[in-house]
Amino acid sequence: MKLALIGVGLIGGSAALAWRHTGSVAEVIGFDCDSIALARARERGVIDRVASSAAEAVRGSDLVLVAVPVGAMRTIFAAIAGAVPAHAVITDVGSTKRSVIDAARLELNANSSFSFRRFVPGHPIAGRERPGVEYAEATLFNGKLFVSTPVGETSLEALTQIEALWRAAGARVTRMDADEHDRIFAAVSHLPHLLAFALVARIASEPDGEHKLGFAGAGFRDFTRIAAASPAMWRDISIANRAALGEELRGYRALLDEMQRAVDAGDAAAIERIFDLASRTRRSHARTFDAE
Amino acid sequence: MKLALIGVGLIGGSAALAWRHTGSVAEVIGFDCDSIALARARERGVIDRVASSAAEAVRGSDLVLVAVPVGAMRTIFAAIAGAVPAHAVITDVGSTKRSVIDAARLELNANSSFSFRRFVPGHPIAGRERPGVEYAEATLFNGKLFVSTPVGETSLEALTQIEALWRAAGARVTRMDADEHDRIFAAVSHLPHLLAFALVARIASEPDGEHKLGFAGAGFRDFTRIAAASPAMWRDISIANRAALGEELRGYRALLDEMQRAVDAGDAAAIERIFDLASRTRRSHARTFDAE
Numbered sequence: 001m002k003l004a005l006i007g008v009g010l011i012g013g014s015a016a017l018a019w020r021h022t023g024s025v026a027e028v029i030g031f032d033c034d035s036i037a038l039a040r041a042r043e044r045g046v047i048d049r050v051a052s053s054a055a056e057a058v059r060g061s062d063l064v065l066v067a068v069p070v071g072a073m074r075t076i077f078a079a080i081a082g083a084v085p086a087h088a089v090i091t092d093v094g095s096t097k098r099s100v101i102d103a104a105r106l107e108l109n110a111n112s113s114f115s116f117r118r119f120v121p122g123h124p125i126a127g128r129e130r131p132g133v134e135y136a137e138a139t140l141f142n143g144k145l146f147v148s149t150p151v152g153e154t155s156l157e158a159l160t161q162i163e164a165l166w167r168a169a170g171a172r173v174t175r176m177d178a179d180e181h182d183r184i185f186a187a188v189s190h191l192p193h194l195l196a197f198a199l200v201a202r203i204a205s206e207p208d209g210e211h212k213l214g215f216a217g218a219g220f221r222d223f224t225r226i227a228a229a230s231p232a233m234w235r236d237i238s239i240a241n242r243a244a245l246g247e248e249l250r251g252y253r254a255l256l257d258e259m260q261r262a263v264d265a266g267d268a269a270a271i272e273r274i275f276d277l278a279s280r281t282r283r284s285h286a287r288t289f290d291a292e
Numbered sequence: 293m294k295l296a297l298i299g300v301g302l303i304g305g306s307a308a309l310a311w312r313h314t315g316s317v318a319e320v321i322g323f324d325c326d327s328i329a330l331a332r333a334r335e336r337g338v339i340d341r342v343a344s345s346a347a348e349a350v351r352g353s354d355l356v357l358v359a360v361p362v363g364a365m366r367t368i369f370a371a372i373a374g375a376v377p378a379h380a381v382i383t384d385v386g387s388t389k390r391s392v393i394d395a396a397r398l399e400l401n402a403n404s405s406f407s408f409r410r411f412v413p414g415h416p417i418a419g420r421e422r423p424g425v426e427y428a429e430a431t432l433f434n435g436k437l438f439v440s441t442p443v444g445e446t447s448l449e450a451l452t453q454i455e456a457l458w459r460a461a462g463a464r465v466t467r468m469d470a471d472e473h474d475r476i477f478a479a480v481s482h483l484p485h486l487l488a489f490a491l492v493a494r495i496a497s498e499p500d501g502e503h504k505l506g507f508a509g510a511g512f513r514d515f516t517r518i519a520a521a522s523p524a525m526w527r528d529i530s531i532a533n534r535a536a537l538g539e540e541l542r543g544y545r546a547l548l549d550e551m552q553r554a555v556d557a558g559d560a561a562a563i564e565r566i567f568d569l570a571s572r573t574r575r576s577h578a579r580t581f582d583a584e
Contacts, residue, residue, distance in 0.1 A: 071560075125509045129578075145507065187495055188508040192515040194555075195487055198547050200570035203479055213577055215437065216480040217417045219518040223484040226511040228574040231567035238567075239560050246555045253552065255490050256545055263486075263538045268363075268531050275523035275530075278492035282520040285505055286421075 001025045004061035004088075006054050006076055008032045008041035010128055011093045012067025013136030016046050018169035021138045031057035033072075041133045055083035063165075066092040071236030073100050077107035084114045089158045091120040095185065097149040097178035099240035105151075117155040120162040121178065123147045123185075124171060131230045142170035149178040179244075186244035191252060193234050194245070196227040293317045296353035296380075298346050298368055300324045300333035302420055303385045304359025305428030308338050310461035313430045323349035325364075333425045347375035355457075358384040363528030365392050369399035376406045381450045383412040387477065389441040389470035391532035397443075409447040412454040413470065415439045415477075416463060423522045434462035441470040471536075478536035483544060485526050486537070488519040 003025040005016050009032075019025040030047030031054045032038045041047045051057035058064050058080045066076055073094060084090060090108065094100040101121050109116040126144040128135050146166035150159050163173045176184075203209045216224075238245055255274075262270035295317040297308050301324075311317040322339030323346045324330045333339045343349035350356050350372045358368055365386060376382060382400065386392040393413050401408040418436040420427050438458035442451050455465045468476075495501045508516075530537055547566075554562035 125507065127510060144509075147507075184504050184507050187504050188512045192491060192512055194551060195491065195548075196515060197567045197570040198551055199484060199487065199544065200574050201566045202544055202547050204569050204573040209573075212476050212479050213573070215417065215439075215476050216577070217436075218419060219521075220480045220484055222514045222517045223488060224570075224574055225514045227570045228578060229511075229571065231564055231571045234567050235560055235564040238555055238563050239558055242555050242558055246552065249548065249552050249555060252491065252494055253545065253548055255494050256487075256541065256548070259486060259490055260538065260541050260545065263530055263534050263541060266531055266534055268527050271530050272523055272527040274493045275489045275526050277496050278489040278516075278519045279521065279523045281496040281501075281505070282492050282516055285508070286520060 001062045002060060003028045004051075004057040004064045005030045005041075005047060006032075006057060006064065006066045006080070007068035007072075008037050008046060008133045009067060010131050010133065010135050010140075011124060011126070012065055013041055013044070013046045013133035014126070014138065014140035015065055015067065015093070015124070015169060017136055017138040018141060019165060020045075022168045024165055024168050025063065029057045029061065037133055044133060044136065046133055046136060054079040058084045058088070061085065061088055064088055064090040066090065066094075069230075069233045069236040070094040070096050070099055070240040071232075074103035074107060077104050081107050081111035081114060084108075084111075086113055086115065087118075088114070089118045089120060089161055090114075091122050091162045093122060093124055094240075095123060095189070095237050096241040097121050097123060097181045101149070101151055101178055117153050118158045120154060120158050121149045121151070122162060122166070123149070123181065124166060126171075127229075129225055129228055131233065139170065141166065144171050146171040146173050147181055148173065148175050149181050150175065151178070182241050182244045186241055186248045190237055190241055190245045191248045193226050193229065194238060194249065195252075196224050197231075197234065200224050200227040293354045294352060295320045296343075296349040296356045297322045297333075297339060298324075298349060298356065298358045298372070299360035299364075300329050300338060300425045301359060302423050302425065302427050302432070303416060303418065304357055305333055305336070305338045305425035306418070306430065306432035307357060307359065307385070307416070307461060309428055309430035310433060311457060312337075314460040316457055316460050317355065321349045321353065329425055336425060336428065338425055338428060346371040350376045350380070353377065353380055356380055356382040358382065358386075361522075361525045361528040362386040362388050362391055362532040363524075366395035366399060369396050373399050373403035373406060376400075376403075378405055378407065379410075380406070381410045381412060381453055382406075383414050383454045385414060385416055386532075387415060387481070387529050388533040389413050389415060389473045393441070393443055393470055409445050410450045412446060412450050413441045413443070414454060414458070415441070415473065416458060418463075419521075421517055421520055423525065431462065433458065436463050438463040438465050439473055440465065440467050441473050442467065443470070474533050474536045478533055478540045482529055482533055482537045483540045485518050485521060486530060486541065487544075488516050489523075489526065492516050492519040
């Protein structure tokens with residue numbers, strides 16, 4: 001099977017490596033707007049050949065993996081719509097699903113030679129502190145979750161094929177509705193990123209920010225680790241999922257209003273109620289999280 | 293030297309182990325309101341003898357380490373004020389300093405047999421995910437920071453002695469004003485804890501909270517690690533440092549108001565500005581943090 005990899009970053013690169021190792025794909029043609037990343041992917045053996053455009057990459061492929069920031073999905077879909085073989089399956093790894101599905105419906109579905117039935121929206125839940133194909137590894141998805149969010153038109157055959165590929169890469173597979181996906185990940189991923197970015201940005205923008213950061217301990221290190229992530233990627237996610245993220249942020253801000261009142265008033269009981277619920281919950285999930 | 297250890301938790305227990313290993317103290321007498329913790333400390337060789345009260349523990353000691361939650365400091369100071377030998381030095385490990393100094397001034401200074409000059413307020417910046425003497429280790433402070441926050445009355449002799457003890461335990465030592473300490477740690481420690489507790493509590497209080505938590509990845513795990521901390525300890529810290537913490541929270545909420553506006557409006561440039569500043573800052577400090 002011939003894979004066209006559009007976007008040779010950490011996730012796309014790791015998927016290509018995993019599928020090579022398991023023999024799921026025999027040849028990988030890569031395209032990325034970043035020619036340095038493309039060269040690195042070639043050096044690391046992530047891809048066999050470099051294409052000069054997304055359309056060129058998908059020509060003659062059996063499988064297309066679109067692994068670009070969610071804000072670039074529509075442009076890529078538009079670029080490949082006329083070039084994807086009719087039998088090929090297209091899938092993606094976007095962290096938000098509704099926006100990707102809407103973009104695919106507009107651009108891929110409008111194309112007569114490719115059937116929208118062969119588009120499988122998906123999201124592997126894996127990452128690293130640092131982005132980039134230099135950190136890509138075949139084992140990245142081992143024991144991690146892959147969420148597929150098929151739409152009404154998605155063919156069962158294409159869906160089954162993509163889910164089998166992620167299982168081969170070591171992932172556990174689950175299916176859900178795109179809107180449910182976006183709501184869940186707004187809560188457990190997108191909001192935490194926004195909060196960590198905001199905390200570090202706030203300290204950094206103060207005159208004595210550098211001095212303060214000199215006293216940060218292990219708690220701060222862990223809490224802010226996700227703030228080292230790619231600003232462009234998370235800007236795209238925040239915009240693409242802004243409805244669900246906006247709701248989560250609103251709810252969280254309402255809780256912080258309560259916390260402000262409790263702190264200002266020295267209301268120890270109110271503070272402890274929140275802290276205690278959080279601590280019990282986090283401890284009861286420690287095993288699940290730390291197994292990852 | 294005979295050490296009275298009041299509060300046999302992670303920090304106090306680790307300090308006693310470190311000072312035993314380096315030969316800084318020859319005998320340790322322990323007291324804690326939690327008799328199970330006391331028995332564990334005895335079993336683990338953290339303390340040699342169990343005292344039946346804080347006053348009994350400090351009688352005949354040369355050094356008193358008060359390592360109880362900051363909310364319990366004043367009660368302990370009141371309990372030991374009449375029993376501490378005149379030559380002994382008292383120090384503490386509280387995460388907030390102004391409140392501890394105020395409590396010590398009220399309770400220790402009022403006592404005629406002990407000189408307030410021999411009280412050295414301090415804060416070792418070290419911790420673990422889980423509290424408790426069972427996780428105590430002699431190496432906990434290795435390469436970590438110890439902050440002393442002497443007041444005008446503190447004798448240089450007592451200050452030098454305490455700083456030497458923490459250096460012997462492997463810590464780097466720095467001095468600062470108690471109010472500066474409280475302001476810095478409100479920003480880099482107390483606020484992050486409050487935010488992590490609030491995030492987990494919010495998800496846990498929703499009807500589908502457990503379902504959502506099932507999809508949490510590595511980012512959520514790291515971001516919320518500090519939410520497994522002791523609710524009572526962090527309630528105490530939040531109350532003891534509520535002036536500085538309240539200010540930090542107010543500033544952070546103002547930034548979240550901006551973020552809400554940007555998310556709702558789909559203002560990608562405003563979002564990226566914040567994310568980019570945070571990402572650059574966090575990356576530039578990665579080495580410092582990860583060395584810890």
